Amino acid sequence: MTQIHEVVGFVVAAVFTVGWIWGIGALILRRDPGERFWTWITVEQVVAAVQAGIGIILLLLGKRPETWLHLVYGFGPLVILWVAHLMSREVSGGRVSDNKWTTPWVIFTGASFICFGLALRALMTGLGIG
Numbered sequence: 001m002t003q004i005h006e007v008v009g010f011v012v013a014a015v016f017t018v019g020w021i022w023g024i025g026a027l028i029l030r031r032d033p034g035e036r037f038w039t040w041i042t043v044e045q046v047v048a049a050v051q052a053g054i055g056i057i058l059l060l061l062g063k064r065p066e067t068w069l070h071l072v073y074g075f076g077p078l079v080i081l082w083v084a085h086l087m088s089r090e091v092s093g094g095r096v097s098d099n100k101w102t103t104p105w106v107i108f109t110g111a112s113f114i115c116f117g118l119a120l121r122a123l124m125t126g127l128g129i130g
Helices: 002-029 035-060 069-092 104-126
Strands: none
Touching: 002 035, 002 104, 035 069, 035 104, 069 104
16 A cells, blocks of 8 residues: 555656646746646646545554654645635635736646645655655
8 A cells, every 4th residue: 555655646746747837838828728727737636635545544554654744745735725726716706806826727836836846745755765
């Protein structure tokens, strides 16, 4: 089970990498990333939730990470994605000014970048690197 958690950890980092690079590319090209971007954001959320679920199962089986930071980094993306949803809801409800930096896809691009960093650190701590 720990090997599965490790492999999915690499997948999570890769999925978040695609998400933030896609969003940055759209920002550079000054265009909307399109409907497929939102499908990818859904993939990010599902993969992160599956990885967290595997981590919880490992905890219940008595497998503990070497450092508690692994848990912070591992569950952090779920918190960041939840905050991104809250922020996007505020933007979509018209409670925030309409500029390109406060559009839902830009918010999720930033969230993907932060989640990438957290997932990478979780992977590193899980592998005993740094």
